[in-house]
Amino acid sequence: MAKKIIAAAYGDPTEVLEVADVRVPTPGRDQVVVQVRAAGLNPFDVKVVSGVMGRNSDKLPISPGAEAAGVVHAAGTDSGFVAGDEVVVYPATAALAEYVLSPAANVHFKPAGLGFAEAASLLLAGVTAVDTLATLRVSSDDVVLVHGGAGAVGSIVVTEALAAGATVIATASPRNHEHLRELGAIPVAYGVGLAAAIDEARGEQRITAVVDTVGTDEAIDVSLELVAPHRIVSIAAWGRVDDGIVIVDGSSEQSRHHRREAVEPLLADAAAGRIGVEIARTFSFDDAGEAFTELAGSHPRGKLVFEPK
Numbered sequence: 465m466a467k468k469i470i471a472a473a474y475g476d477p478t479e480v481l482e483v484a485d486v487r488v489p490t491p492g493r494d495q496v497v498v499q500v501r502a503a504g505l506n507p508f509d510v511k512v513v514s515g516v517m518g519r520n521s522d523k524l525p526i527s528p529g530a531e532a533a534g535v536v537h538a539a540g541t542d543s544g545f546v547a548g549d550e551v552v553v554y555p556a557t558a559a560l561a562e563y564v565l566s567p568a569a570n571v572h573f574k575p576a577g578l579g580f581a582e583a584a585s586l587l588l589a590g591v592t593a594v595d596t597l598a599t600l601r602v603s604s605d606d607v608v609l610v611h612g613g614a615g616a617v618g619s620i621v622v623t624e625a626l627a628a629g630a631t632v633i634a635t636a637s638p639r640n641h642e643h644l645r646e647l648g649a650i651p652v653a654y655g656v657g658l659a660a661a662i663d664e665a666r667g668e669q670r671i672t673a674v675v676d677t678v679g680t681d682e683a684i685d686v687s688l689e690l691v692a693p694h695r696i697v698s699i700a701a702w703g704r705v706d707d708g709i710v711i712v713d714g715s716s717e718q719s720r721h722h723r724r725e726a727v728e729p730l731l732a733d734a735a736a737g738r739i740g741v742e743i744a745r746t747f748s749f750d751d752a753g754e755a756f757t758e759l760a761g762s763h764p765r766g767k768l769v770f771e772p773k
């Protein structure tokens with residue numbers, strides 16, 4: 465038997481998350497069973513468990529965990545993997561567990577130079593970041609405003625936009641401004657005075673594209689004063705679609721294509737140190753509820769990582 469985290473009801477993660485005993489899965493011909501060394505926690509997991517994404521009792525119990533890294537435990541004959549391979553699973557389901565079952569198509573070889581925790585925390589945020597910039601076709605001609613530039617997605621947006629040669633202005637709490645400067649971006653504080661702070665940061669330059677990872681009305685309103693709606697790509701402002709901004713979430717064929725193509729370059733860039741993945745805290749079966757609660761609030765920079773112990 466093996467352990468995995470489930471939520472038998474929607475609600476406060478500290479109340480609804482529990483540890484279930486399940487059988488170790490057996491892979492089909494094109495499936496892989498991975499012994500999880502680390503699984504990245506994402507706001508998506510928190511939103512699903514808390515019921516923000518909707519409450520449908522037919523979907524209970526929920527098994528959170530959308531990305532993992534580990535060692536192949538058993539592999540189907542047509543999978544292309546063998547026991548002992550070090551891999552990353554993305555997209556994954558039920559990854560907050562000792563073992564995760566996945567179609568081979570979602571399993572990727574982990575570069576040797578990349579740790580399990582970092583590998584497990586890279587791809588969901590990374591493919592999303594690449595998708596935003598590919599949708600905007602950001603190039604060295606652009607001056608990009610990134611809302612939430614120190615977040616998991618935002619940090620990779622900033623890094624990739626700078627790598628494309630763009631100038632980057634990014635919003636964050638003052639505690640994260642030095643981090644943004646180190647990446648090469650111009651930091652500005654969100655909140656009161658945001659529009660004036662952006663004006664000062666851009667000087668004579670014109671903002672040409674916006675990536676919003678936050679979804680607040682403040683972020684969208686200030687952006688609409690700077691660029692046309694189709695130059696604003698958001699991953700979170702679902703309530704502002706009527707303004708003509710572009711939401712990307714992996715549901716369109718173009719978005720899926722961007723995300724598929726991004727996986728291998730992201731793994732290579734992270735292994736080479738061109739993309740940094742910071743780990744803020746690890747958690748396990750005992751303190752999963754606290755980790756979910758921490759991610760839902762104003763949390764320190766870096767990823768929260770599950771390690772089965």
Ligand SMILES: NC(=O)c1ccc[n+]([C@@H]2O[C@H](COP(=O)([O-])OP(=O)(O)OC[C@H]3O[C@@H](n4cnc5c(N)ncnc54)[C@H](OP(=O)(O)O)[C@@H]3O)[C@@H](O)[C@H]2O)c1
Nearest residue numbers: 507508592612614615616617636637640654678699712713
């Ligand atoms: N559509 C998609 O495909 C997709 C994919 C991935 C994630 N998402 C969504 O995107 C969002 C970000 O995900 P993430 O993993 O990057 O989260 P994260 O690591 O928790 O980062 C959130 C960022 O938001 C910033 N922030 C918080 N309140 C803010 C405010 N009022 N104004 C401006 N910035 C604020 C924080 O900045 P400071 O810490 O500097 O204050 C932090 O850097 C989540 O809502 C997530 O569900 C969507």
